[in-house]
Amino acid sequence: MKLTSFQSKILVVLISIFLVSAVIYFYTAKDTTLPKMTVQEKKARFKALIIPAVDEVYDELMVQYKDVAASLKSGDNADDIADLKVEYKATSDAELLRALKPHPKSIAIAQAAMESSWATSRFFREAYNIFGVWSFDEDEPRIAALQKRGDKTIWVKEYSSVKASVSDYYRTIARGDAFKEFRILKMKTDDLSLIHI
Numbered sequence: 001m002k003l004t005s006f007q008s009k010i011l012v013v014l015i016s017i018f019l020v021s022a023v024i025y026f027y028t029a030k031d032t033t034l035p036k037m038t039v040q041e042k043k044a045r046f047k048a049l050i051i052p053a054v055d056e057v058y059d060e061l062m063v064q065y066k067d068v069a070a071s072l073k074s075g076d077n078a079d080d081i082a083d084l085k086v087e088y089k090a091t092s093d094a095e096l097l098r099a100l101k102p103h104p105k106s107i108a109i110a111q112a113a114m115e116s117s118w119a120t121s122r123f124f125r126e127a128y129n130i131f132g133v134w135s136f137d138e139d140e141p142r143i144a145a146l147q148k149r150g151d152k153t154i155w156v157k158e159y160s161s162v163k164a165s166v167s168d169y170y171r172t173i174a175r176g177d178a179f180k181e182f183r184i185l186k187m188k189t190d191d192l193s194l195i196h197i
Contacts, residue, residue, distance in 0.1 A: 033125075034120055034125065037120075042118040042119075042120060043118060045118070045119060046112075046113060046116075046118040046119045049119050049162055050109060050112050050113075050116075050119060050130065050162060050166075051109060053161075053162040053163040053165075053166045054105050054108050054109055054112070054166055055105065056163060057102075057163060057166045057167050057170055058102050058105050058108070058170075061100065061101075061102040061170060062101075062102060064100055065097065065100040065101045065102070068081065068084065068096065068097065068100055069097060072093050072096075072097070081093075081096070084096060084100070087175075088100065088174055088175055089175055089177075097187075098183040098184060098186075098187055099174040099175065099183060100174065101186065101187065102170055102174075103170075103173060103182070103183075103186040104186070108166065108169065108170070111131060111169075112130045112131065112166075115130060115131045115132045116129075116130045116131070116132075122146070123143070123145075123156050126143055126158075127141075127142070127143045127156060127157065127158035127159060128158070128159040128160070128161060128162055128164065128165045129143075129156045129157055129158065129159060129165060130162065130165045130166065130169070131165065131169045132156060133156060133157045133165075133168060133169065133172065134154065134155065134156055134157070135155040135156055135157045135158075136155070138155075140157065140158075141157070141158035141159075141160075142155045142156060142157050142158050143155070143156060143158050
């Protein structure tokens with residue numbers, strides 16, 4: 001049976017859609033087993049999974065940071081600012097801005113690579129937990145680590161997506177007391193470039 005020109009074009013489009021869908025599934029599906037990969041393949045997969053999520057979260061946080069900075073300057077949205085100060089444990093406008101300004105994407109990406117072993121760790125594969133974030137709340141989605149500390153089970157958070165993991169990571173850095181000094185230092189730089197990862 002000979003295909004018409006129109007049918008051939010439709011067939012090419014359908015095959016293209018199938019191939020793109022297969023690639024997207026391979027790179028985004030929660031998978032507990034991974035095929036053998038070279039270092040270059042691991043890095044390519046990592047970039048495809050992590051960098052778009054970091055870019056998206058960073059851009060959203062920068063919009064919020066700029067909006068809040070403008071509101072602080074104009075005196076608008078006082079109630080929203082007060083709520084944000086409570087949420088981010090900030091006692092001053094400057095402290096709130098330090099909490100809201102996201103740190104350089106390059107730091108988040110480098111940390112994600114180390115913590116998740118280039119997005120191949122079990123925590124990442126089973127829970128989208130890129131940064132090894134522990135869970136202390138039995139009511140939240142989480143998975144157990146394979147090893148215990150003494151007789152205690154270590155739990156890590158389970159996320160619904162890569163983006164959710166990145167968002168929680170930035171929020172933890174923005175709120176945690178352990179990161180106060182880092183929040184001050186990050187105000188002195190913009191993003192660092194990622195030459196090769």
